[in-house]
Amino acid sequence: MSTASSPQPGSADGLAGAASVVIEGLHKSYGPLEVLKGISLSVGAGQVVCLIGPSGSGKSTLLRCVNLLEKPQQGRITIGDFDVTDPEADVDRMRRHVGMVFQQFNLFPHLSVLENCTVAQVKVLKRDKAEAERIARANLDRVGLSEKADSHPDQLSGGQQQRVAIARALSMDPSLMLFDEPTSALDPETVGDVLSIMRDLAAEGMTMLVVTHEMEFARDVADKVVFMDGGVVVEEGPAAQVIGAPKEPRTQSFLSRVLNPTQVQAPER
Numbered sequence: 723m724s725t726a727s728s729p730q731p732g733s734a735d736g737l738a739g740a741a742s743v744v745i746e747g748l749h750k751s752y753g754p755l756e757v758l759k760g761i762s763l764s765v766g767a768g769q770v771v772c773l774i775g776p777s778g779s780g781k782s783t784l785l786r787c788v789n790l791l792e793k794p795q796q797g798r799i800t801i802g803d804f805d806v807t808d809p810e811a812d813v814d815r816m817r818r819h820v821g822m823v824f825q826q827f828n829l830f831p832h833l834s835v836l837e838n839c840t841v842a843q844v845k846v847l848k849r850d851k852a853e854a855e856r857i858a859r860a861n862l863d864r865v866g867l868s869e870k871a872d873s874h875p876d877q878l879s880g881g882q883q884q885r886v887a888i889a890r891a892l893s894m895d896p897s898l899m900l901f902d903e904p905t906s907a908l909d910p911e912t913v914g915d916v917l918s919i920m921r922d923l924a925a926e927g928m929t930m931l932v933v934t935h936e937m938e939f940a941r942d943v944a945d946k947v948v949f950m951d952g953g954v955v956v957e958e959g960p961a962a963q964v965i966g967a968p969k970e971p972r973t974q975s976f977l978s979r980v981l982n983p984t985q986v987q988a989p990e991r
């Protein structure tokens with residue numbers, strides 16, 4: 723493991739390179755609804771953690787807290803040496819280093835694929851246009867979409883749009899990538915392309931926190947699997963243990979539903 727999570731020479735903010743993530747005692751409520759009830763988990767620098775759990779368990783809320791799209795009421799999140807939850811934290815500076823890929827791609831529909839991948843580089847990182855385009859093209863090439871640089875999102879398949887979303891995030895040189903069910907909205911035949919890019923990223927040492935129902939991916943790629951239910955971490959451990967031999971009844975019941983989706987079962991509650 724590298725020491726990439728410590729401040730790098732020449733890095734103004736200590737977030738260059740793959741960063742670790744540590745979440746401690748995180749609480750988040752919406753009004754009276756307590757969605758996260760004291761979540762603690764960590765992702766080592768260069769590691770992949772897959773987050774699984776039923777609908778409404780707080781997975782998206784947790785990811786959104788990590789890059790402060792949501793503000794937790796209690797608890798601490800650090801990315802590398804950077805305390806995200808410090809009220810004095812420079813949120814924009816932190817967000818520059820965190821790439822997020824959503825279920826619904828969220829590309830800018832009025833911009834070309836290339837422009838989608840350059841706009842934040844120019845606006846946020848202040849790169850000049852030529853440099854931004856060079857980096858964008860390299861990342862489009864990485865996801866196998868160089869030839870679509872001038873297309874618009876509505877001319878692409880869902881899988882291609884998701885690959886653009888990944889290229890866009892990578893163009894910002896993130897220290898951490900957050901994925902929220904990146905393949906759930908895709909046609910089955912395009913899921914594999916997106917997962918294979920994510921496998922490559924993991925192999926290259928990107929720190930990744932991934933919400934997914936792709937158990938085979940989790941089993942192959944994750945250093946750790948975390949099962950959440952009702953706003954708490956119920957079980958976590960190596961993928962082979964949590965997915966292959968879960969200890970907790972709630973994990974067992976969730977997995978049997980996910981792994982046998984066509985089997986008719988009584989609703990959980």
Ligand SMILES: Nc1ncnc2c1ncn2[C@@H]1O[C@H](COP(=O)(O)OP(=O)(O)OP(=O)(O)O)[C@@H](O)[C@H]1O
Nearest residue numbers: 752755757775776777778779780781782783784903
């Ligand atoms: N902005 C919000 N305002 C109020 N309640 C919210 C808000 N966002 C999420 N919630 C509630 O928080 C709970 C957890 O939602 P969250 O989206 O984190 O779940 P999830 O685990 O990602 O579910 P899914 O698998 O369906 O995506 C849900 O009950 C949801 O209705």
Ligand SMILES: [Mg+2]
Nearest residue numbers: 781782783902
């Ligand atoms: Mg969600």
